Amino acid sequence: MAVYVYAVTRREHPCHLDGLTGVGSDAPPVRTLESGELRAVVSDVAEEVRPRRRDVIAHQAVLDRLMADGTPLPLQFGYTAPGDESVRQVLEERAGSYLDALAGVQGCAEYNVKAGQEESALLRDILDGSPRASSLNEEILGGDTDPRLPLELGQLVSAEVELRRSDASAELIRALAPLARAYVVHPPTGEDFLNLSLLVPRDGERPFLDAQAGLGLDAGPAVRTRLAGPLPPYSFVP
Structure with a gap:
């Protein structure tokens, strides 16, 4: 059977x-x-x-x-x-x-951390921090119909979103990876920009959980993280 x-x-x-x-x-x-x-x-x-x-x-x-x-x-x-x-x-x-x-x-368990970012807050931050993006946005809102303006703004915003999310991912990994024995970065899905699995020693869970609770504060505007675990170490099976 x-x-x-x-x-x-x-x-x-x-x-x-x-x-x-x-x-x-x-x-x-x-x-x-x-x-x-x-x-x-x-x-x-x-x-x-x-x-x-x-x-x-x-x-x-x-x-x-x-x-x-x-x-x-x-x-x-x-x-x-x-x-x-x-x-x-x-x-x-x-x-x-x-x-x-x-x-x-x-002696370990897997924890999974997913991170996403509120799109409207991110866009506001980009417009506030980029004089060129702010200028383009004002011209478009003011009625300028030049088709090159929304194209340039879209490219600028897209590149800035990619850069900021890459920086935020790196910041979150730097904060948590030292508290784990190993980690794996999975492809994110949906609106998430990070899907991170960490192999955390059971006797080190408290420092890890304390660090995770403070995530997002320095990673960028409106970054939100979600934690799952402790889990069996699915991501660390050969």
Whole structure:
């Protein structure tokens, strides 16, 4: 039977999984498979796995339980294998890389910081700080119909937005990266200009959270940050 794989841990990880049911409509029990120094946390699955609310919650519940006793290598939702032996084979073949990765995340959790900026406040700041942009804007508002004016203003504003957001991203990374063991910058989505994942030691979470609480004050006008975590270290799995 196919198995759904939640995470890889070291063999000595407690894996307190009693009472947990896994992904799938039949709510199978969650169990472990061992190979050498490693364990895989799995459950049987007899159907196509889709991101239904119940299954996403079940997946996360397993990772939350594992995180309570240490740091696993989490797999993204939806990973399945043909059977127990195929999982053991992968553990054996990739033992070195899994053990190295587990050593890298030991005692840590992932935090994700997203940053965005209120567009109207940013545009006001650009117009206030750029004499040329302010002049162009006044000419356009005053009724000048020269088509070159809005084109030049648009190019100027676009370049300034890109520069300021790049500077703000660098400032936020400089503030937080020293408090993390590692970090990854993901492509931002929507109106965000920064999507940053950090691997933070659990014994260093308070300084990190204090620093994050003060973010945006020096990063630019109307910069807003959003924090998620502590999370399993999805961004730091090889």
